[in-house]
Amino acid sequence: MTEEFHRIRRLPPYVFAEVNQAKAAARNRREDIIDLGMGNPDSATPPHIVAKLVETVADPRSHRYSTSKGIPGLRRALAAYYDRRFGVKLNPETEVIATLGSKEGLANLANAITSPGDTILVPNPSYPIHQFGFIIAGASVRSVPATPDDEMLRALDRAVRHSVPKPTALIVNFPSNPTAYLATLDFYKEIVAFARKHEIFILSDLAYAEIYFEGEPPPSVLQVEGAKDITVEFTSMSKTYSMPGWRMGFAAGNPRLVAALARMKSYLDYGAFTPIQVAATAALNGPQDCVEQMRTLYRERRDVLIKGLAQAGWDVPSPAGSMFAWAPIPERFAHLGSVDFAKLLLERAKVAVAPGIGFGEYGDGHVRIALVENTHRLRQAVRNIRAFMAPGNAPNQQESVSA
Template identity: 75%
Template sequence: MIEQEFHRIKRLPPYVFAEVNAMKARARAAGEDIIDFGMGNPDQPTPDHIVEKLCEAARNPRAHRYSTSKGIPGLRRAQAAYYERRFGVTLDPETEIIVTLGSKEGLANLASAITSPGDVILSPNPSYPIHAFGFIIVGGAIRSLPAEPGPELLEALDRAVRHSVPKPLALVINYPSNPTAYTADLDFYGQVVDFCRHHGIYVLSDIAYSEIYFDDNPPPSILQVPGAREIAVEFTSMSKTYNMPGWRIGFACGNKKLVSALARVKSYLDYGAFTPVQVAATAALNGPQDCVDDIRAMYRERRDVLIEGLGQAGWQVPSPPATMFCWAPIPPAFRHLGSVEFSKLLLSEAKVAVAPGLGFGEYGDGHVRIGLVENKHRIRQAVRNIKTFLSTYDKVIEDSEKKRASAS
């Protein structure tokens, strides 16, 4: 029997979320009611008019044939129209837009297209795992940068260029950010574009949460910066904007060379999403957008209920300006446990599941990510459970320490 491990698999650490997920599964199997904020998985249905368009298209037998890996022309035109009305950016649907099977697949396949073994990639830490591991899987080397947009990140970017051998190939940025909910403005994007154009570094921008924002300033696109398309490609997704996570539709837009490289790789790997799914996605982009307003309002209401409730329970959590996540600092009394042990404790004692911050990078270990994926009634129930848990933390920690000591 062959015992050797595969090289690429060895570069992937054990999945941080697995232990918490296993605990969650055991608790549910035992009949426990677990309030699950762990996964960023929208709990509401896709709007009716989008589903109806899918059904209509699926009844056409010709739609059951192979599609096209770069996306049907109508969907690429719809995405171009979205960029025009939302950002004032004109894109060529033929050369500057490609449809992906969600932004995650697009990022991973672009990493495969442009990365040679040993290439240096700059990625925020903490960040969505694919931002780093898409490149690690194909042999790249990750240099971590601060996640928050601002002077500290720009200074780290400058140091990375001066001290990295070879020179960095690409920079990954994600605003509004998963998991931190940081947002960036056009001034910041402008500084990034100026720096990366000067040093010949590609910029891969992920704006999957660009439509889930809660103030009067919609998050911008890096492609609004003059000259950005010389170096930048941007990933968007239908998942959160239209409650379509399982449909797996996203886009890469911008730099022609990067879009072409992604198209070349995808042409060998897939035939694109099922055509009726693409037709329905076209209807979503071209159709009424009040559903997007409703989804945004829903997340805002949930955010407010959660943040206010946690504050009253004694857990001070910053109110996120965007995304469907709260990036919650571990309460001081539990900080020494780290995010994995705290998440397990929250699950066992309060029956609330969250995502350990360590799963998004070592610099996330002082936080947990709370997804706004339960309704307001369930959020209030979770807050009550957490309040009880926090009010007895002395005993909880003592019991936890005893269990850990006996286990070791």
């Protein structure tokens, strides 16, 4: 027998594990670690959503199996959200499906539409499931630039001309995890025209649609005329309503792709617990001031972090959206790479961040910093980083980084 199963062999070692192990060891030593590594919202779910969950769970009838595509009221609520937010009309029966978070939906759709050897176009760096969902399904992934500009468009053109077989799907994710890039509607028009011309499906991850700080709200690719012919878009309750542990997301758009995902899910799950779906319906249909409050909270945290890092001598671009800062490794530490730099930051500044290489090899010059601590803790993190960044603290080429 082989040492590893076939699909497992296609997955590299989990690169976040080294930092996670170092973080756990530090906490076992009772060190105060400020964890800005995982994008795990720390705010409480709004009370009216929790109240609806409690109300529904008290009814024993809600304890039975649900439906894998989502209860009708929830699918109608998501369609109504798309109508008022983007001006996009969706049929809740054929163009909307509830998922157990966007991650599950992406992975199951990858399995539903992928044949072994298919070529998939994925931005690099990007959220791991964007590429590994397809790798697990047996596809080959071709990396394209993560920036929503002409560089990506030129790379897509080269990929179509030089890939065998021709690519079957393209992943887009704006606001982006981890880079925090935002796309314009004009850029989406270019992407849709390209994909329609070459008969390529678009899978759009819009999980951070409501976390933006300046200018117009981020658009949906489904706003582009004809996009629905080739596109399915994934959204999530996790960040918008601070509901990460509830595992509630959606796929919406092309009926053929939605039906493929529904058929796959019908064999794998009975959907989210009904009270969670009812509470998610209340979130989408209810007052939205909690979303603006969440947006304000992340904006305040962003400003504290970026200003503090600049004062410490670490120039990090201020993200216009998402809950992350995509931070280039300071030049003095660049030779370490993202994993060793993240471990050094943990050891000496007691701040945990995510190494950029975990999002693809082109992320190795960065670390991702999540805005998941309050401003008091962020200021403490900045003070620790300032001390760490003081002259004389840069490791030389030979200095080892302890775990």
